[in-house]
Amino acid sequence: MTRSFLAVTPHATPTRELLADAARRRGMAVEELSAQGGAASLRGRDGGHYYGGPAFAAYVVDDLAVSLLEPTDGWLTELPRTFTGRTVTAATLAEARALTGPAFVKPPTDKSFPAAVYPDGRALPDEVVLPPGTTVQIADVVTWTAEFRLFVLDGEVRTGSQYATYGRLDARPLAGHRYEAGALDFAAWLLAAQGESLPSGVVLDIGLIGERWAVVEANMAWFSTCYAADPAAALDVVLRSAGPAGRVSERDRPFRRRTRSG
Structure with missing residues (x-):
């Protein structure tokens, strides 16, 4: 064998x-x-x-x-606002550079430039050499009360971790967390409605905008940090994803x- x-x-x-x-x-x-x-x-x-x-x-x-x-580049932008809690749109890098006010801008999957809130399009990093037609995501600026990473296999959360509060690194196990039930309930609702639009092994980041649950993004499990999740359970998802x-x-x-x- x-x-x-x-x-x-x-x-x-x-x-x-x-x-x-x-x-x-x-x-x-x-x-x-x-x-x-x-x-x-x-x-x-x-x-x-x-x-x-x-x-x-x-x-x-x-x-x-x-x-x-890996999730498709358009997965987040195609989700209903019911799940995103904010407006998230796809655009080209050239269109993003024309922004006149603050926005959260990121590459859909690759880390070709830092995902961050930019005061306007001119603040996007000059040193990044990317074609003007490169796809980016532009989202409303929101404050995340807490953010969680969930390792999902076959539509079920296998393990998870809080990874940030108010944008600052704050890793804690999901098990026993005061938001555990809320996070799992939101994930179950999302996966029941949208699970087929994701790979069978995937990482799902969700969080609270104030007291409202919303999707942060979905990521490839084979390049995701465990934070305080159970490594053995996370490995099951990684193995499926790669x-x-x-x-x-x-x-x-x-x-x-x-x-x-x-």
């Missing part, structure tokens, strides 16, 4: 170490990829999974024969990230 393995980038992070430890405890091998050779030494080996950033992934997933699942290409279900095929080989 082929032994599954988790391939991790050479850049150590707390989440990388937590997931690697969880993988070893369940009998998986953990392979640290090379900054120079990438995944060449693992080419042809079955049972691979990946955790790390998208830039590094572009050079290794073909050798690993892994498919990366596993063997031949095992991707028909349901998840629309969510595969494009690679060098297409």
Whole structure:
């Protein structure tokens, strides 16, 4: 029987170490990829999974024969305001640069420039060399009372963590949190209505705008910080989100990230 393995980038992070430890405890091998050779030494080996950033992934997933699942770029902008609690629209970078007032601007998925509140479009980073037609998301400026990260597998929350209060890092386990019931109820409502529009393994960020629950965004589990979530439960979601290409279900095929080989 082929032994599954988790391939991790050479850049150590707390989440990388937590997931690697969880993988070893369940009998998986953990392979640290090379900054120079990438995944060449693992080419042809079955049972691979990946955790790390998208830039590094572009050079290794073909050798690993892994498919990366991620939300579509338009997922957040297509959600009803009932779930977002604010206006979120898709635009080009050129249109964002024409903004005359404050707005929250971010790339849909990649971290090509900092997601932040910009006083106007001219404040978007000059050093970022991106085509004017690059898609961005523009959202109303709101104050998040608290924000939570939920690791979702097959439409169910497997584990979660608070990660911020009023925009400041504040990691605490979801289990036993005073907002646990509210967070899980909101997530269940959202996933019942919109779950099919997300990969089967995904990270969902939600939070409170005042006392109203809303979606912050959805992210790829294979490049998400655990914060204070249970690493073993989070690993289940990571493995689904970045596993063997031949095992991707028909349901998840629309969510595969494009690679060098297409």
